[in-house]
Amino acid sequence: MxxxxxxxxxxxxxxxxxxxxxxxxxxxxxxxxxxxxxxxxxxxxxxxxxxxxxxxxxxxxxxxxxxxxxxxxxxxxxxxxxxxxxxxxxxxxxxxxxxxxxxxxxxxxxxxxxxxxxxxxxxxxxxxxxxxxxxxxxxxxxxxxxxxxxxxxxxxxxxxxxxxxxxxxxxxLPSLKGELTILRSSLIPDDIFLHGFTTRTGGISYIPTLSSCNLFSSSKRRDPQAVVKENLRRLASTAGFNPETFHRVKIDHGNAVYIMGKTEPDSYDGIVTNQKGVTIAAPGADCIPVLFADPVRKACGAAHSGWKGTLLGVSMATVNAMVSEYNCNVKDILVVLGPSVGPCCYKLPHESAKEFHRIDPKCVRLFDSASPYIDLRRATRVLLETSGILPENIQDDSVTDQNQNITFCTACHPDKFYSHFRDGTNFGTQIGFISIKD
Structure with missing residues (x-):
């Protein structure tokens, strides 16, 4: 009709x-x-x-x-x-x-x-x-x-x-909801790497749940690729990278990793590179955008870690790709967990919660309930530390820095971040991005 x-x-x-x-x-x-x-x-x-x-x-x-x-x-x-x-x-x-x-x-x-x-x-x-x-x-x-x-x-x-x-x-078109804002980690050395996590401000997307710096276009949402491309152009201009050499993971909620320079898979949730001037990125709208940096070997990575990817070990798969491809030492790799849904808000059915309970009982709150609360970040940290990443080389503000300058709960901060959990199917997306400086 x-x-x-x-x-x-x-x-x-x-x-x-x-x-x-x-x-x-x-x-x-x-x-x-x-x-x-x-x-x-x-x-x-x-x-x-x-x-x-x-x-x-x-x-x-x-x-x-x-x-x-x-x-x-x-x-x-x-x-x-x-x-x-x-x-x-x-x-x-x-x-x-x-x-x-x-x-x-x-x-x-x-x-x-x-x-x-x-x-x-x-x-x-x-x-x-x-x-x-x-x-x-x-x-x-x-x-x-x-x-x-x-x-x-x-x-x-x-x-x-x-x-x-x-x-x-x-x-x-004018920017909406204020200026474009980028959150940066003090853990990643800025003389070697360009990096950041975006918020929802400073773009041109006008639909309330997508407003304003939405960085992902989908056939199921109303923001077209042209608008997302303009938001990315504005981000690139503010951050200082070339949008023509920008590569975002192709989400499959799995643990496949794309090694730049090799054959690109149809889908992957991790990406690594040692090429200068190439910006790689992972999206997140509750799922964790995770950034990886090795200042010794000058290599970097990005991963999209939702609950499925977390259980499948996508973060460690990204680390393993850096070690095998660029000869990185696992003890040199720095990891930053970006804005993502916190254990204060995120629930899963009991059957799925069991898997997180096996990783660490502290990853699950109200375990005996039908829908326990899940701590995706803690599960990610435990898996990374078990595989050799040093605890001091992992930034998760919800644990290590109560000022929370990066690891905010996306669902708790509608003014700063998008959230699928909070906003429903027509949700916007922020990203974590990183590149090696020339």
Missing amino acids: VEAVLIDLFGLPVNLQNSIQDLLCNMLGTTEERSSVSAPLVYVMCCQTQWSERNDEQESLLAALRDFQSLKKRLEVVCALTTAAALYTIKERLDEKDLSVIKIVIPAFRRHLMKVYIDHLFTAVYQFEFEDLQMASDCNNLLIAEPQTEGQTYPTQEVELVTSEIQMHLES
Whole structure:
């Protein structure tokens, strides 16, 4: 069922601009008749420059739109200099109302271009259907045709222009929720390594549970890759790394480790490198982003450690990769546990809790309950120390530093961090990142 209708007037020919009011009357009337919703939201998207020298016509159009609204037509005109700016504004309106099914009424010659914009600015959460707007020189002869299937390919240059237009618009947007903030550990020497853990501030993601520096895009969430890429660009600019040489783990909640320079697995939760200038990262939104640094061999690693990965030993697997590939001594490796859900908030079913109880009974609180509280960080520390990492080389602020400058509980601090446990399925993601300085 269509929840909203988008009428694209960006491609309106010059010879029809004088009759824009009649054009809208025809389109809106036909759209209303064909819609399965009694009063769908209607967005009219048009180019600001088309009206720049036509103030009288603009006033006439707005008067007509007011008439439509008085007839309970829920309609909004969005004027912008670019298609990207107009479409992104409409996406904000759709997201405010949690709408996902959109019909686009568009001139046939604009359809394939609109699909490029949609590919970049939307995710699989949204469903689109198209109707071709066929325009004659006489507006009274205007028709809306049924969709036609077409195997349209996009010229590379055209796609690049669209991508550039989207990027320029996103770069122009103000940061939300304050300045971009990076948490850094004093354990990792900053003369050798560049590193940090992000918080949720300083990006452009506007959906409440994703706002504002979300750094992960998913087909199940509403933040598109283009927005995440812009958030990453802003992080890279603030932190001082090159976003073009940035590598994030491909989460599988397992213990596979990617050794940079070798064949990349389809999925992995750990990554290691000794290449200078390459930034590696692990996400976390309750799961622990873990950073590893060996200042002697000048090698580093990052791991994503959720409850499954913790039990499978992903952190130690990352250490073992550094030892085997770069000849690191386990006693030289420094480990920092990033922001993650604490034992104050995190519960698992009793069967899963048994596995953590075997690692260390102190990892589980209220063990006899149906859903005991779990300490993922303690389990990670115990496994690392058992395998040879020195206790003093592990930073976990919840134990070693009550000031908690890094290892905050993500669920307890909604102003600072994202949390899947707290926010549900449409959650945002922060990261821990590290690189070897040139």
